[in-house]
Amino acid sequence: MLRLLHVRDLVIVDEAEINFAPGFTVFSGETGAGKSILIDALSLVLGARGDTGLLRSGAERAEITAVFDTPDSLQAWLSERDFDPQDDLVLRRIIDAQGRSKAYVNGVPANLGMLRELGEHLVDIHGQHAHQGLLTAANQRRLLDQHAGLTESAQATAQAWQAWKQAMQALEAAQRNAATVEQERERLQWQIDELTALAPRPGEWEAVSNEQSRLAHGQALLEGATRTLALLEDESASALQILNTAIHQIQQVLRHDSQLQSVLDALESARISASEAVSDLNSYLDRLELDPEALARAEQRVGQLFDAARKFHVEPEALPELLEQLTQQLEATHAAADVDALQARVKAAEAAYHAAAGALGAGRRKAAQRLSKEVTAAMQELAMQGGAFQVVLSPCPAGPHGTETVEFHVAGHAGTPPRPLAKVASGGELARLSLALSVIASQAAQVPTLIFDEVDTGIGGAVAEVVGRLLRQLGERHQVLCVTHLPQVAARGSHHFEVRKSSAGGTTVSDIRPLEPRDRIEEVARMLGGMKITDTTRKHAKEMLLG
Known part of the structure; x- marks a missing residue:
């Protein structure tokens, strides 16, 4: 609340x-x-x-x-x-x-x-102007559905209608655009065939590009690795020999000053790193070989992928994703052009709509009887004795709101047939009917x-007393x-x-401001008698508050 x-x-x-x-x-x-x-x-x-x-x-x-x-x-x-x-x-x-x-x-x-x-x-x-809304068919239908707890059912019917409508539109489009769809399918198919023959794999462009670069620069890699190995180990003044000499020299004087230990540790670390580099270079040179045939194959593959990428206006690494997208598009065109499947979809959507609309209609018929009875009873208390209220449901073509129209009919007096609310109700009657409908519909409301x-x-007068009592009951x-x-x-x-x-x-x-009991008597008295408040109006006000 x-x-x-x-x-x-x-x-x-x-x-x-x-x-x-x-x-x-x-x-x-x-x-x-x-x-x-x-x-x-x-x-x-x-x-x-x-x-x-x-x-x-x-x-x-x-x-x-x-x-x-x-x-x-x-x-x-x-x-x-x-x-x-x-x-x-x-x-x-x-x-x-x-x-x-x-x-x-x-x-x-x-x-x-x-x-x-x-x-x-x-x-x-x-x-305060809610009664004006009662004159429209849409509001009458909405009020009945709300009173009956059919709002979700009405939404389901509208959604089912939309699904049926979309299915019919898809079928009509497929029948109308059959030639265009066929051309699109042929275009997609030759693109797919060409890419399928090329068979690009995810990550292949980066791998084959790296392989081509490595093979193309094989001689430079061999020479560079060999020269580096010589500098580290093979030459008379190699890095390892220099490091070994430096370590020996530091060890000779370390006993005289322990502060040189950090220098020795650094030189030992450098010697270990250099030795590991020598080992890695030897392994690399054992594996490295010049292979003109492999280079030719790599260059050919790079060229194939690059030419296809330029032809299809994408980056070479995007070719596998493009093939997947084109395949999905082709499948979609097959589905869009499958008239038999679309007809089956229309039939299923139609059946779903009529099931939803049928359930909505059944709920409305049951609620219409109950609401008619309750509002008719309320009319007798609201100075419309002998009057009657009817919720009339009439068949109509299928639509988003179901297969029936909702119209409120009223007879203001005994012996007169109920007629559409918009044609017969006076302003006062309309206000009282609106209040009755509001109170009755609100009894089933879920909001606090x-x-x-x-x-x-x-x-x-007496009608106002009834209204006050109805609202007090609703407040329970x-x-x-x-x-x-x-x-x-x-x-x-x-x-x-x-x-x-x-x-x-x-x-x-x-x-x-909230009113205390004494102030409340004064306010009700003012409402009874206007600006001039007498003992009589105060007494009347007190009686009303106690009643």
Whole structure:
């Protein structure tokens, strides 16, 4: 759930920090006091787009921080993206005066897409104009799927549709481009044949180049090694003889001064190294031989590899990799031109789509009956006695959203047949239906926190009491936050915050404070009677809070 929200320099909020509790929390206040700024702040910290118009006048930047309990469903998500999973999930959003935006998750930089993904697991916001969305078929379909827990099934159907569509496009392309594919296959085949005959091996270019260089300079290598050996050992003034003489001389005087021991050690090390060099040179000369035939073979291979590399516009060492790439491309052209295989793929994709769409449709039919029954029952309590609600599913051609359309029908009174919602519902009826749908759909919601932003607009009296009771009941299963102007709803809250605005130095500032029981009576009385609060309204307010 949401535990804390800290807002600084947002619209008319100078600085506010709100601690939240479980259950049903209400926010009230005069019009224009900034109640909905809280919803705007939460939307921003959950990835909504923002601009400089949201900054408080004169501020350099706006900053919002929200602290949530980390749901189990997000532990893996956080770990996969290197966000340290903790008991507290801290989201932070900054928007500066230049329009730049920064976001953080548990102190680690993030992007807005990540915040939006997190928001889907944390909060569900029902805005004050949500009822307008009920008029579109897409939103009606989405609401039914969400209520029924069919979101993943709907996504699977859309993915299966896309796979079927791509398979059909591949088949059509193969049939349309058969001649072009054949030409491409012939070109690849002769390139592969030529490289296969050459048979370049990984690492061969470096090895054969080194071998050719060694053979080409065989005489120079022989002469150089022989002369070096003579200098070390064979000549009268060879290095070894000089070192032996030097060692003998030092040994003669070492007994007179032990400091010469380091010199003797160095000379001994040099003699050992020289002796090892003599041994290595003798072995090298035993193996070294001049081989004109081997040189000719190496030079021929170097030429073959170099000519092929120039022909195919690659470096000689890349020839083995090129052969592998061309082979894979040829295999791909065979697959692309295999009409029988592509037809089988289309058939399999079609079957997979209809299986996914069939499962989605079955779930929708079951959910449509349940939702129709629940909303019809809610209508009776929301001053729409005798009214009825129906979720109508109609067959349609296969598409990304399944094989049926979803349309909400309503009958506002007994004896009238249900008709499409967009054609018959008045503004007030639409607002009440939207609220009923929001509450009923939210009962099955997986997110811990539900927010209702003045969704009770356009209702009052006994209906408002029902709305307050419904939201209080919803607060037993979720954390519910509600911005309201109705005393009947505010009185049902387990917790109550008042939002006030004041002016200081020509600047309007919004202030948010939790209400104690006595203050709460005053606020509900204000909501009942306006600016003039009497003992009667206070008594009525107290009764509502106790009821």
